[in-house]
Amino acid sequence: MSRTSLKHYLIPVVLIIFVIGISINFKLHSTVKNLAYRIIPIRESKLALFYNQRPRDHPNWKYHRFADDAKIQKELEKRLKSATEKKIIIFWAPPAWGRGVLSRPDRASCGNCEITYDRSLMRNNRTGAFLYHFDSIKEDDMPKWRDPNHLHIFWVMEASATVKMYGYTFETSDAFGMNATMSYRIDSDFASPYGGGRSLGLLMANNDTIYERIMQTKSKLAIAVISDCSVTAGARIRLALINQLKSKGLRIDTFGNCFSNKITNEELLDIAPRYKFFFSYENSYHCRCYITEKFFVQGLYRNMVPVVWGAMKEDYEAIAPAGSFIYAEEFETAGHLINYLEYLDQNDEEYLKFFRWRTMDPDTVPMYRRADGFCAICRAMHGINVDYRFNPKYNQSSMPLFSDGIAQRTVPSVGQFLYNDDNHECFDILDSINYF
Structure with a gap:
């Protein structure tokens, strides 16, 4: 068979293989995605399982798009010196x-x-x-x-x-x-703020994260520390939500006045490495940007993944590294949230994705350059x-x-x-x- 004949048949064969490959890949992706949705239902949002938001997709990227502007940085350095x-x-x-x-x-x-x-x-x-x-x-x-x-x-x-x-x-x-x-x-x-861009950025800049060391200390699933039980309506609802999760089988250790189980900051610092998730539930609901040390200090700084409730999701995204937290309101029921946490507990690779921000460039954190x-x-x-x-x-x-x-x-x-x-x-x- 001549070279011309081979080329004549080769092109259609390659095209057919290409089309079949795309079809198989699309079908496989759809099958996995649909299976995941059945296992972990999440309300009208991207699966946290596949969540890996890029910095420039961040809704608040526009507020720090000047961060790398060399001219501004040069003038800033000049002004600070003078x-x-x-x-x-x-x-x-x-x-x-x-x-x-x-x-x-x-x-x-x-x-x-x-x-x-x-x-x-x-x-x-x-x-x-x-x-x-x-x-x-x-x-x-x-x-x-x-x-x-x-x-x-x-x-x-x-x-x-x-x-x-x-x-x-x-x-x-x-x-x-x-x-x-x-x-x-x-x-x-x-x-x-109670924490955020600059302090998280310094943590990332001095990064010494070793995933194996993180996992070596993790022996328990979740922890919550709540001492304000009833001062605000948000505090009462927060306590009810935690108790509901406990009643439905969540393996969570609870501390604070609300559980007659007081704990000092020193004691909390000592036991924090054992837990995978910290329930950072605020005493208010959808108050703009109200995100306290429960999220930053108790969660992110202490190598626990915050499960958050209180502010709106876009408020967390405005100050937190992408892919660093789990937003409780996205789950349709308490049972679905529990199932997802247990799934992560059994899948180290998926769990550790919530720590990838620790190895990213500090400039990817919203508000990093805001004093x-x-x-x-x-x-x-x-x-x-x-x-x-x-x-x-x-x-x-x-x-x-x-x-x-x-x-x-x-x-x-x-x-x-x-x-x-x-x-x-x-x-x-x-x-x-x-x-x-």
Whole structure:
């Protein structure tokens, strides 16, 4: 047979093999996927089993798309080196539970600043910001003099529903004209989260994760620590959900006042490596961005996979590494969630996928390059506003990345920020929650 004849028959044969291969692959994929759905039903979402979200698919990638901009980073480094003049932040109204020792922000990454309770420095020309904790603002205890160029920052660290439940009102802060906010929410002027991008990024940058060592310590399935049983509606529902899981056979060890089984932080630190999952259930429901140390410290930092309930999924995705947690609301029933955890307990390879973020580049973590708390305030007083670009409300026309002097923020109403700008489920939880 001639070479021409071989080529004549070879092309159709290759095409037929190619088509058959695609068909077999598609059928196999569909079969596996359908089987997995029958075993692990998850409500209208991608299977956690196959979940491996790429950073640029992240819904909040747009908020840190400038992170690798070399020009911005170069200017930031230049500005920080020249931020040598000491600026003063007066903590005018500290939290009601007392005053603590104030430490200075890191000079190299934040600029030169001093934080003080000394009100006599109010008119000092180096003073640029006043900070007021939400539970300590009093109408007869506000500064008697103010400079419009100062930042007056309202700081809240409780979920909006909790603040409202305790009856705090904000007429004084609104009347006084707060021009900036600081809270756990990413849409604050200055973020003050319970954990997240920068601390997780440092953990990843110094990565020494060895999967075999993680698995060597794991002998138990799940743990929950809950001490607030009834203060809020969210706390009552949280406890009911955990008890429901226990009643349906979840192998979970429970600690805290709610279970008459108190545990110290030292004891928890000692036993944490034994568990695969930490139930990071909050005492509020769908309060915007309200994600506490239960998720960061007890879960991610201690090599447990957080099973989360409280904030909306997109809020977790806005601050957490992709593929690092299990969102309880995606499961149709408590039984389906239990089945999935037991599946992971029997499949080390699938379980360890929830630790892949530990080996990723820190820049893949949302908000990694956002400075927060006093560091962000210090930067702002030196005209460094780059952290504001991570705010969903940011647009370049409203806030320059760098400025001469303090660039003013605008807060028309603190009450509106806390209440009107939050999710309605945060306040109407009993009407919104879907029990398993």
